[in-house]
Amino acid sequence: MANDSTRSLILGRDHDGNLAMRSADHSDKPGALGYDPLQHLAISLGSCLLEFCDRFLSRRGYPRAAELEVTWTFDARRCRVSTLQSELRLPINLEEGEQTSLERMLAQCPIHQALEGPLEVPTRVRLTHARRPAPA
Incomplete structure (x- = not known):
């Protein structure tokens, strides 16, 4: 786990x-060339999930405010993402059936x-x- 972040x-x-x-944690600031590849992955997942959440809330007349945290662990030794998870936080109460419907919609x-x-x-x-440059 020492190589994991x-x-x-x-x-x-x-x-x-x-x-x-x-x-x-306020440490992931974009560098001179923008975000790193794992941040882009998190941004892609998070913005897509929030888009689907926004559609759900809008269709039902709920306030559109929502927050989604995407957390990942990178195993540097194996050079791969070992965990990736998201948590959606809504400042409203949903009935059980509505929450199930939202979860199904997010899965889309x-x-x-x-x-x-299994994506190839x-x-x-x-x-x-x-051409390679000539040796100096």
Whole structure:
């Protein structure tokens, strides 16, 4: 576990549906070239889940405010994400049937489905025949 690091991002929507993001521990600030690849993964999952949540709340006339925390653990030794989880927080009460319906709707998020399912992601390397510089 010494090579593991756990990080979180919190994405939220206000009552008008505007999206905002912050680090859970205020250490994940974008660098000169933007966010790192794992932050982008968390942002993709979180914003997709919040979009589906927003649709659910809007259709039922609820306030659109919501907050979603995406937490992941990266195993540096194996160079892979070992855990990825999200927690949706709503400032309203839902009936049991509505909560079940929301959970089913969130499961339709295409990013969530891609991460859960057996998705093949072939990578091809194409050489462009660039010349190597002459030795100095």
